[in-house]
Amino acid sequence: MRMRLRDHTASILVTLLSSAFGVLLLQGTSVLTTLVAGDDISQKQSVQLALSLVAVVFFAIAVYVGGVVTANTVGTVIAGRTRVIALYRLVGASATSLRRAVAVDGLLVGLVGSVLGFGVASGIASGSVGLGVATGAIPDLSYELFSIGLIVPVVAVILVTWLASWVGSRRILDVTPIQAGAAAVEPSRDEASARPVRNVVAFLLIGLGVMLLAGGVALGLVSMFGLLVALLGGILSFSGIVLGAPLFMPAILRLVGRMLGRGPAAKIAAANAVRNPARSTRATIGVVIGVTLVTMFAVAAQGYVDTIMRGREAYPADYGDSDQVLSMTITVFAVLFGFSALIAAVGMVNNLSLSVLQRTRELGLLRALGFTRAQIRGMILAESIQMTVAAVGFGLVLGIVYGWAGAQSLLGSIQGGGFALPSVPWLVLVVAVLAAAVLSTAASIAPSRRATRISPVAALAVE
DSSP states (O other), X not given: OOOOHHHHHHHHHHHHHHHHHHHHHHHHHHHHHHHGGGSTGGGSHHHHHHHHHHHHHHHHHHHHHHHHHHHHHHHHHHHTTHHHXXXXXXXXXXXXXXXXXXXXXXXXXXXXXXXXXXXXXXXXXHHHHHHHHHHTSSOOOOOOOOOGGGHHHHHHXXXXXXXXXXXXXXXXXXXXXXXXXXXXXXOOHHHHHOOHHHHHHHHHHHHHHHHHHHHHHHXXXXXXXXXXXXXXXXXXXHHHHHHHHHHHHHHHHXXXXXXXXXXXXXXXXXXXXXXXXXXXXXXXXXXXXXXXXXXXXXXXXXXHHHHHHHHHHHOHHHHOSOHHHHXXXXXXXHHHHHHHHHHHHHHHHHHHHHHHHTTHHHHHHXXXXXXXXXXXXXXXXXXXXXXXHHHHHHHHHHHHHHHHHHHHHHHTTSTTOSSOOOOOOHHHHHHHHHHHHHHHHXXXXXXXXXXXXXXXXHHHTOO
């Protein structure tokens, strides 16, 4: 079984962005290191160590987010092709062979996307440095943009995409040949809850991750290596949240759905979140990832700026004229943070669009029961609104916690650091919330129009 090219489009784009992110990260760190080499603040080993640690953390985040989004995308595609997979099983194909085919597709997707990402990143880095030197924004120094180390993010993204495809295709194991004669059915709430091993693992990951986050913050008061502990805690805890999301996200969605009114469209929209927890979770988690990333980087960057400013006021001789370093660091981080948000946005739009298109049969049934096209579109818009509100609220909380923990664990031990409360740039967060709302709405309205243009009889015949 091979997925169609259009099924791979979003995954290729995600791997391209992940690879470009990793390559740009290494190149940006190299440029920053060269740029600040002659500055007073850069003479301190702590600054060099901080740049290296930030590079490792940002790259790990880029690869991790790419892997989560890719696995989520593959899972969404497979969920919509249950009947096709069941037909393959009916004619003798084994679940293992089908999963292997999906994994091979993932390997090819990772290879194509990573190579393209390397080219895109190299072009952006070379062009940006050339433009900066030409305009006088940065001095004309010997910047090392290309090194053997750049192959690391390329290879890492290829392997992560292959692994993510294998993990995302695990749903194939649940498909039985008898499902070839029926429409694809998502796991119910009871089925999603009746997975004790998965649920226990999810809660263990969350608990262990929270403890490591706290440990990283505490260690960060005496050493910058607390950032690595906090990074591991963040990855483990968020993995647990993604794994256990089908248990609690539907309840959050239903609570938000009750605020949308008591009309038929609003009631069905609210009920769908609980009736199909796997589907609603897959669509929502993309928004959570995007908002969490944007919030995390915004809070961490604001914490970095505040710490440097406190250090300049308290220790002017040690920090010297750090304006250029501060400006360039924020610029590089802003570009990298933009790439992270774009990775998550692609996954969010793709999963929301697929979730609507794969419900053509369900929408046809509602049309046959008397729902008008306007009511169908209203129902999908209501679902999009409740997903956005629930996911944005949840993502903001996670992003503030992760961003604060990252900044605190990295900067707590430097002069001007110490323990500080989260620095929240509310303007940036408001823009991120509005962007998430626009993206999620646009991602659901367009495919819903295509789905509702099909007559009820034709829609019911869709496999």
